[in-house]
Amino acid sequence: MLGLNKKDALLFMIVALLVGIAPFLLNPFPEGSSLGQMFNAGYPDLMQRFVIFGILVIGFNILFGLTGYLSFGHAAFLGIGSYSAVWMFKLLGYNIVPAILLSVLVSGVFSLLIGFIALRRTGIYFSILTLAMAQMCFNLAYSVLGNPNSNFNLTNGETGLQVYGNDPQYLMSEGSREIPHLFGLAMRDSYQWEISGWLFTFNTGYYLSGIIMLVAFYLSIRIFRSPFGLMLRAIKSNKQRMNYTGLNARPYALAAFVISGMYAGLAGGLLSSMDPLAGAERMHWTASGEIVIMAILGGVGTLVGPILGSGFIEYFKNILSKINDSLLHQWLSWLPDGLEDGIVWVLHFFVGKGWQLTLGVLFMLVVIFLPGGLVEGGQRVGRLFRRKKGGADGASAKQPAE
Amino acid sequence: MAILEVKGVNKRFGGLQALGNVNLSVQENTVHAIIGPNGAGKSTLLNCLVGKLIPDTGSVMFDGQSVLGRQPFEINQMGISRVFQTPEIFADLTVLENVMIPCFAKRDGAFRMHAIEMVASEKGIREQAEQMLEDVNMLSKLNEHAGSLSRGDKRRLEMAMCLVQEPRLLLLDEPTAGMARADTNNTIDLLKEIHDKRNITMAIIEHDMHVVFSLAQRITVLAQGTPLVEDTPENIKGHPKVREAYLGEAN
Ligand SMILES: Nc1ncnc2c1ncn2[C@@H]1O[C@H](COP(=O)(O)OP(=O)(O)OP(=O)(O)O)[C@@H](O)[C@H]1O
Ligand SMILES: [Mg+2]
Numbered sequence: 001m002l003g004l005n006k007k008d009a010l011l012f013m014i015v016a017l018l019v020g021i022a023p024f025l026l027n028p029f030p031e032g033s034s035l036g037q038m039f040n041a042g043y044p045d046l047m048q049r050f051v052i053f054g055i056l057v058i059g060f061n062i063l064f065g066l067t068g069y070l071s072f073g074h075a076a077f078l079g080i081g082s083y084s085a086v087w088m089f090k091l092l093g094y095n096i097v098p099a100i101l102l103s104v105l106v107s108g109v110f111s112l113l114i115g116f117i118a119l120r121r122t123g124i125y126f127s128i129l130t131l132a133m134a135q136m137c138f139n140l141a142y143s144v145l146g147n148p149n150s151n152f153n154l155t156n157g158e159t160g161l162q163v164y165g166n167d168p169q170y171l172m173s174e175g176s177r178e179i180p181h182l183f184g185l186a187m188r189d190s191y192q193w194e195i196s197g198w199l200f201t202f203n204t205g206y207y208l209s210g211i212i213m214l215v216a217f218y219l220s221i222r223i224f225r226s227p228f229g230l231m232l233r234a235i236k237s238n239k240q241r242m243n244y245t246g247l248n249a250r251p252y253a254l255a256a257f258v259i260s261g262m263y264a265g266l267a268g269g270l271l272s273s274m275d276p277l278a279g280a281e282r283m284h285w286t287a288s289g290e291i292v293i294m295a296i297l298g299g300v301g302t303l304v305g306p307i308l309g310s311g312f313i314e315y316f317k318n319i320l321s322k323i324n325d326s327l328l329h330q331w332l333s334w335l336p337d338g339l340e341d342g343i344v345w346v347l348h349f350f351v352g353k354g355w356q357l358t359l360g361v362l363f364m365l366v367v368i369f370l371p372g373g374l375v376e377g378g379q380r381v382g383r384l385f386r387r388k389k390g391g392a393d394g395a396s397a398k399q400p401a402e
Numbered sequence: 403m404a405i406l407e408v409k410g411v412n413k414r415f416g417g418l419q420a421l422g423n424v425n426l427s428v429q430e431n432t433v434h435a436i437i438g439p440n441g442a443g444k445s446t447l448l449n450c451l452v453g454k455l456i457p458d459t460g461s462v463m464f465d466g467q468s469v470l471g472r473q474p475f476e477i478n479q480m481g482i483s484r485v486f487q488t489p490e491i492f493a494d495l496t497v498l499e500n501v502m503i504p505c506f507a508k509r510d511g512a513f514r515m516h517a518i519e520m521v522a523s524e525k526g527i528r529e530q531a532e533q534m535l536e537d538v539n540m541l542s543k544l545n546e547h548a549g550s551l552s553r554g555d556k557r558r559l560e561m562a563m564c565l566v567q568e569p570r571l572l573l574l575d576e577p578t579a580g581m582a583r584a585d586t587n588n589t590i591d592l593l594k595e596i597h598d599k600r601n602i603t604m605a606i607i608e609h610d611m612h613v614v615f616s617l618a619q620r621i622t623v624l625a626q627g628t629p630l631v632e633d634t635p636e637n638i639k640g641h642p643k644v645r646e647a648y649l650g651e652a653n
Pocket of ligand 1: 415420438439440441442443444445446447487
């Protein structure tokens with residue numbers, strides 16, 4: 001189906017199904033219940049982030065997962081995509097098509113430049129070069145090119161780039177919508193379905209981003225299974241042998257770099273399309289680090305790993321930052337007072353603003369015990385089940401790249 | 403006709419003269435062995451041929467063109483393939499993929515973006531790779547990870563990867579080192595067959611004299627970076643200078 005083999009097609013169908021029914025899956029608890037307040041994640045902005053960061057990490061995985069080149073500056077392309085999109089809103093109007101096209105194009109150009117330089121080195125030096133250049137981009141965006149008082153204010157500095165009333169918006173006609181839209185279909189619009197206490201939200205922006213993610217996912221499967229993808233895996237495996245086999249590794253790696261940069265730009269354009277505001281913090285090195293963590297957590301070099309990893313992080317980031325001390329006290333009230341206070345005092349550092357600490361610990365555990373990430377975890381559980389059921393194919397061979 | 407012509411090549415590593423005024427010419431359609439004690443500079447010489455090292459002085463001509471200053475992948479595209487002393491394979495990939503990659507390199511050149519086509523639908527490439535694997539008796543290991551093969555199998559795989567490109571000149575750096583006797587004999591048969599069938603010129607470095615005398619039509623003896631003699635196997639066998647330089651390792 002779709003030119004994919006059976007296994008890949010099945011995987012694609014499952015992901016498509018999950019994207020389709022996510023508004024139900026992510027809101028398993030009644031609206032307003034305490035469990036719902038805590039664990040429901042079916043809100044438009046959060047669901048949008050799931051799929052948009054999915055795109056970002058799928059692209060990152062084409063570079064890191066296949067070629068082994070670890071870019072530590074990928075957030076730069078996300079930011080560049082975001083700024084490009086907002087500029088389109090300012091200059092042309094709120095239709096997201098030109099915005100997203102420009103995001104992909106500009107980030108493609110930037111990744112060509114940065115990749116061309118960074119790919120002169122490999123290993124840690126490559127990573128450091130990408131990190132350095134991304135920090136340069138951040139600084140340019142944050143201060144140099146963002147002085148509101150200068151004539152050449154590309155990024156609007158600390159405030160962030162946004163659309164103002166006196167922007168030209170040349171393509172805006174009477175009656176055009178004043179928020180990002182796709183030919184009139186506003187990203188912010190939602191249809192809400194209330195059924196005996198449960199509330200499900202079907203948001204335009206989410207579904208559009210979801211469809212784009214599925215296309216991006218499909219393309220990444222094709223790349224993984226293509227001769228080009230094979231060459232990228234050859235780079236990771238043995239660059240020396242590749243060279244002596246008559247293959248020029250550099251343009252292959254550069255192509256992968258540009259493709260993944262364009263994926264990031266697409267994600268940035270979509271972020272701006274959901275909320276027409278672009279800030280430099282999107283390009284900060286911590287954002288780049290988060291992309292790396294998402295990829296590794298999900299399972300580097302696997303097909304669904306990036307989607308799992310980004311979803312996992314976004315979900316727990318959301319939950320953990322909601323928990324506060326009084327909630328902890330409420331949960332642990334059955335403990336003796338002294339013990340309760342002690343435990344809350346410790347947990348305090350891991351929740352709320354401390355969510356990064358928890359994710360850090362989780363990340364450590366995954367890297368140590370599940371080097372293949374969540375995908376490997378899933379495979380292990382799957383194997384366990386199969387063995388219990390019949391044990392017939394419990395010893396099935398290792399399968400590369402699920 | 404000489405397909406490879408090495409003239410006056412020198413290479414120093416700091417104070418060590420690894421190659422001193424090396425002249426070597428390999429005739430087309432022959433198997434040319436290069437022998438010599440450990441550290442004689444044999445591998446260094448090969449490195450100078452494939453673009454891994456650049457000689458300090460001298461010239462290396464392949465088929466009338468200089469290879470000096472070209473990148474390894476360009477030299478391979480000219481028609482020189484090399485089997486390394488320690489196997490260089492794609493350890494993370496399957497045996498079949500290992501052999502398909504050189505097939506793609508041969509068909510598509512040094513760079514080609516086939517990003518939407520599927521490897522699975524490249525029937526021609528696959529058949530070519532499978533045929534080659536059958537020739538080296540590895541068809542049954544098609545889907546194994548190359549990294550988990552035995553040392554001997556890794557060498558055979560690397561040889562298959564080079565042979566499938568049908569190079570005009572095949573350089574082999576101790577192709578039977580670490581192989582069991584039976585595998586060594588298989589390798590000799592394979593190389594013989596390839597040489598007879600496909601007319602591939604070979605330059606082979608080997609310590610195992612059984613292999614050398616089974617295959618080579620010409621032998622160059624290298625000692626301390628300089629060629630001592632070059633002659634037919636019959637003449638080399640009894641040569642006093644060779645015995646002196648190579649004593650102990652020849653039998
Ligand atoms: N990259 C290098 N840097 C410094 N010295 C080197 C380098 N490569 C080789 N040498 C030295 O050059 C000399 C020749 O080495 P080479 O590997 O060519 O020998 P060889 O004939 O292939 O030996 P062997 O039979 O052990 O493989 C050795 O003394 C070696 O230590
Ligand atoms: Mg050697």
